[in-house]
Amino acid sequence: MKRLNLILAIIISIVATFNNSSFGQKSSPKHLPIIDVHVHAMKVNPAFAADMCPWFLSSMPGANPNGPAPTFINTDCALPLKAARSDKEFQDSLMATMKRLNMTIIASGDAGIIRSWQKAAAPGRVIPSISISSSEEMTVVAFTDSLSKGFYKVMGEVAPQYQGMSPSDQSLDGYFAAAEKLNIPVGIHMGTGGNGSINISNPKYRASMGNPFLLEDLLARHPKLQVWVMHAGYPMMDEMLALMGANAYVYVDVAGMIWSYPLEEVNIYIKRLVQAGFGKRILYGTDLMIWPKLLETSIGVIENANYLSFDQKRDILFNNAVRFFRLDENKLK
């Protein structure tokens, strides 16, 4: 009997949660809109398509320099997220989720993949972003040309940190100047690198180059540049808050950190940003790569955050991005 009561209580609470969340709205069949500002469009490589356990950085035990290298992701959990095995599988799954959750995405990476997604999605729901992290990838003239053609609406992910370089490095200045002139918002990777990034695959990566204060010179040189700090400068909270306090145009996204670092830590970080007064400047992002279900996993963190009000959740999942990217919200509802 006790067990039956327990089962009944669980069923009732599941039904209640479902009805309360925007996933299961009774009155409207449409999910409240979501904008994911941080999606990577990449060709699926089956050889590297490993499954992944969210919040896998809950344990970073370290490694011995003379032993095996540390592993980047953890696949050892009850329900790892499955990696897509082909471009088609990934696209079909992404499109289905975007439709069901009423999503718009900002996608950078392979232009062919982005175009294919644009064809498959509803109009305006896939916004192309151009990524550049070093002057060796493209000249400033070619970059400006690319932006002027109108396909790309956003610049990012810019990730000089992986080259051990500051975002204020003069070698990138011409690109940022072009974005400022053309009124193109810019997303810059700052902070996160995972466990042993330097030891595994990014020897030039420097944790210190993720310090949000390194943006100050860039922002001073380009007072009209609209920057959002990808990964919210994790874990450099104090610097992030100070930078945002001094620079009213700076936003952050919570991509990547939201599903890789320990969940409690993620919630403390987001809560602190909101508590410090920046709830209107947090953008939702996934850092989606090869695991289609990562969207639901990551969106769930915001949906289930008991420290956020309904309005604060809507700001993070939609309203803040509409404002930052100057989107037409009526077309995305």
Ligand SMILES: [Zn+2]
């Ligand atoms: Zn990044």
